[in-house]
Amino acid sequence: MNPAPSPPNRAPILLFAVATALFAAALFARGLAPKKVVLPRDIPVAERPKLRDPMQLLSPAARLRAQELDPLVSPAQATTFTAVRKSLFAYATCPELLDFANSADGQRFEHLLEDLRNGTREDAFASLALILRAARACEWKPGLRAHTEHAEKLGTWLGDWLRTWAEPSAKDPLLSEPALAAGLVYGKIMHTAWKAPIVGHNQAPYDKALALLDELTGTPPSHRTAYGEMLQLRYPRALTQLLLRTDALSGCAEECATLYPDLTGECAR
């Protein structure tokens, strides 16, 4: 009598099926495109902030629209802001930046910056507009004698702002572009301070800027932040130079020179 036929073994068939699915997945995975980074401005129009083209308020033409910031600033700072704005935009004497900072106007300006920095996103934007106005109204170019203290003071204001607002700004339709611009201006200012000596370099501002920008952008690349992601998208040259570590701030300086050619440290009279 013949023995009864053994039942077919299903395990190999199951393994073949799993392998086939994995092969298909392996081929599909090879075609996966890198994820696209979407700028915050791509959100629906209804959700956009009330302030249109905020970048205009950071440009040399800001004086034409600066009063639009007054109603956006928190009521507690509104009065001081209006006063500081009017005085700053009326500046025509072109003082050295430290002289301005040590004046009564400058002290009021610094107090206001601190208050606005700790306020709402509109307050933060208003404070950034004031900083860039101060950068245009005051002299901070180191000159032949390498007086970098003015540039470093300006760098401190921008650095404090960036430390508070860079990361939350990355996905904010109002602050995204301004925060990137602030990073470029900061890099340019510190690069100017670094290159000030005729022979050699002034290392302290360079190291300070590098430490802050590393923290903000997330280097090495495995720790990329949202701000770093946006900087990579909009200003890849700036981030590439930052990662190269050789003249790391030159990318920011180049991008800033394109964005704001008037920001040279000499008063734009």
Next chain:
Amino acid sequence: MTERSAAWMVGFASVLVAAGGLLLGLQVDANHDLSGTGFVQLSIGALLALLALFARARTGGFPRDTTGVFGVVSAFLGLAFLLSGVLAPGGPWMFFEVFALLVFVAVRRGETKRGAGALVLLALLLLFRLWVTYQGSERRWELVSIDVPILSSLPFSVLDPVKSVSLGSFTPREMNFPPAGLDFALTTALWAVGFALCAAGLALLERSLSEHEDDRIHALIHTLPTPLAGLVERLLPESEWRALGLHGLAERALAKRIEEWVRDRMAKQRALDSAWRASSALEFTNSGGIAGGIQQALLDHGEPRKDESDR
């Protein structure tokens, strides 16, 4: 532990190869998003794997059942994944690596044992690929940058462009790097695991397919009556089946080939026996010493002489 059949092992090895291929096809960018490594390397890897498959088919025959076909397809894909895993992601450097592979194959075509050399070459290519990837992940778009003596130590930034010389430049686009940059640590980890899975799977697959063919031949021989099957297996031991060209034959051709080999072996056996019988005169030529002792020992274990058997 349950014993697994060769078909099960082919399935398991295929799963390992496929999982390895999946990991080798992925890369992690700086934002920790996954993207594919593209089809360029895979296409080149597939072409090279096809060449290897043709070379193998000339000696190893063709698969004759579902398990065999599945195993060979898995082996082809696995080899394509493995080769694409060691090639640079694209551009002139990838073609340089392909050229190196082809030169290796051409130079060592006649040699039978080139496995170790091929492994060393693959390891070198993998190292090269990892180095290119590392440089790219650090945003250095060249193989090496050499500082120019003296010039590089001068503190004048105006000399920056001539302070170092770049060798072997490449672009992120030709290397198919994601725009956000590559996370070298995670990507390398993925590739290392994928490479290991693929290599282990391929080795297992090779052995499993051989076992599967042996099972098929064994099944055919055991359609004979048991004593006869035992005799055939003594004449043609299992360890020689592959070398005798029994792998990859269709059932009818396999039966004919076994028949030929049995006939051949039996003929040789008979020839040996008759030669042995004719050798009794040797005892008169025993010259003594160690050669003589061995000769005598051989004669002592020979067949009984005719006169002895008659008694």
